[in-house]
Amino acid sequence: MRIGIYGGTFNPIHNTHIEIAQAAKRQFDLDIVYFLISGTPPHKDTSETVADLCRYDMVRLAIEGIDGLELDDREIYRAGKSYSYITFTELHQEHPDDELFFIMGSDSLINFKNWVKPEIISQYCNVLAAPRAGDDMDKIEQSIHECKNIFDGDFFLIDYIANDIASSSIRNKIRINPDIKNQMPEAVFNYIIEHNLYTQDSYTMEDVMRLDDEMKKELKVSRYVHTIGVAQTAYSLAIRWNYPAINAMVAGMLHDCAKCISDEKRISVCEKNNIPITDIEYKYPHLLHGKVGAYYAKEKYDIKDNQIAHAIEVHTTGCPNMSLLDKIIFVADYIEPGRDKQPRLDIIRSVAYSDLDLCVYMILEDSVNYLNSNPDMVDPTTIDTFNYYRKLLNK
Ligand SMILES: [Fe+2]
Ligand SMILES: [Fe+2]
CATH class of the missing domain: 3.40.50.620 (HUPs)
Incomplete structure (x- = not known):
């Protein structure tokens, strides 16, 4: 030869x-x-x-x-x-x-x-x-x-x-x-x-520590503990799936940054900044914490990276055709070590490291099942995302 x-x-x-x-x-x-x-x-x-x-x-x-x-x-x-x-x-x-x-x-x-x-x-x-x-x-x-x-x-x-x-x-x-x-x-x-390679927007542990201080002040204790779990899980998932790991940690630190403010405040931030609010979000304004969180990430916490802002925006419902970072934050939010109520968590945690799309699908499947008992609470985006990943996996 x-x-x-x-x-x-x-x-x-x-x-x-x-x-x-x-x-x-x-x-x-x-x-x-x-x-x-x-x-x-x-x-x-x-x-x-x-x-x-x-x-x-x-x-x-x-x-x-x-x-x-x-x-x-x-x-x-x-x-x-x-x-x-x-x-x-x-x-x-x-x-x-x-x-x-x-x-x-x-x-x-x-x-x-x-x-x-x-x-x-x-x-x-x-x-x-x-x-x-x-x-x-x-x-x-x-x-x-x-x-x-x-x-x-x-x-x-x-x-x-x-x-x-x-x-x-x-x-x-x-x-x-x-x-x-x-x-x-x-x-x-x-x-x-x-994979966000060759970008100018990369972050360091100093940024993570700065945001850690901010979140300690901003969030209730239980939400802060959850946030640390999400940031660390996002880091591990990013290493597994070859995504810049500190960037994923930054997204994890900020994903719930708008969780501990009032409903009125969330609505007013959206209205003042032309962020569209859907009917279901008007009815259940806590659903807006993703959109407002993405806005805060940029304006209040000086995060320039659009992938991070997007991952924060969609972390509760997901969206069809999520980016790699969207999936990492969506999954980390669900499987971080403090979670213990969801069904088949051990299986989902394991699948997160072997097949990320399947893991996203399993989480959506469980979320849709859970929300079906409260049908008027279901955000249509969750259903769209669920259908998208069902189709993708069938392929
Ligand atoms: Fe959240
Ligand atoms: Fe969360």
Whole structure:
């Protein structure tokens, strides 16, 4: 077999990466190309790198259904820095009779002789370098020539000029330039938005502590204790489902921030700020604590992140097609450790960590059953959400 290994942080993966892998596969008649997702690379600033499992998910989505492209995730599980010579030593042991081809960008090739133990890497593989539009081709040819003289393995240029998109410009522009969407598979773009990656609005534990102080003052003791339970459960669920965990904690801290005010106050906040009130909300104004809570999160507690505000807004009823954070807060509110009255809580708590959509559905099913005994209290949004998730799961 002829096996390509394409190493990179893929932060995020975009169309050019896939085109390079396919070009190398065609030109060098490779049977398969593995995207090797680097863990902690020795030579790169990782401050802007999102969670390893998010990068893994994005590569998985990008290559899904493309023949001959696969994933290699060994480096993200390895302790310490990701040295390529260790990976290629392992790969050689696993494939003693196969020929290995290490695919890299032209910038990596130019630097190759400064890597840690390049002589071991080149002993086990041939190197294929992908030039980018605007590259100094003489400099690359010269590097290839030099490397061939110094090292054992062979060095080749991939006959494909990759267009000059950089992951860094995607990271910076993804929220402001809608055209970025065309530079990556749709599923990857949707994943970035859903998981709130590369956003400017990230929070720290200092923010959580600030909100903790505020909620201590704002809420009754039992509501405050519930809030802490929701924030911590949201944190765990976020870790499980690869969502920025502190952001989820912030949403959890604030989800009931408008719970301990009077009905009159909730109605007046809505009326003054043009927040629409439905008939059922007029009848049972406590239902407004989600909408008012979202308003307070932004105006009173200075939260800029729209995903957080939305999750607070819909946390009681849910809504069709909830975002990942909406689901995390909706579920955390129901399963936090202080809850003990709902039926089949142990099952629901367990499902929260294995199938989030199913968990949302089970909670809605129990809520609808409960509300059926008080039919005029049922918010139609709860029914719409229940029907949406029933259909989704039937699919
Ligand atoms: Fe609530
Ligand atoms: Fe709550």
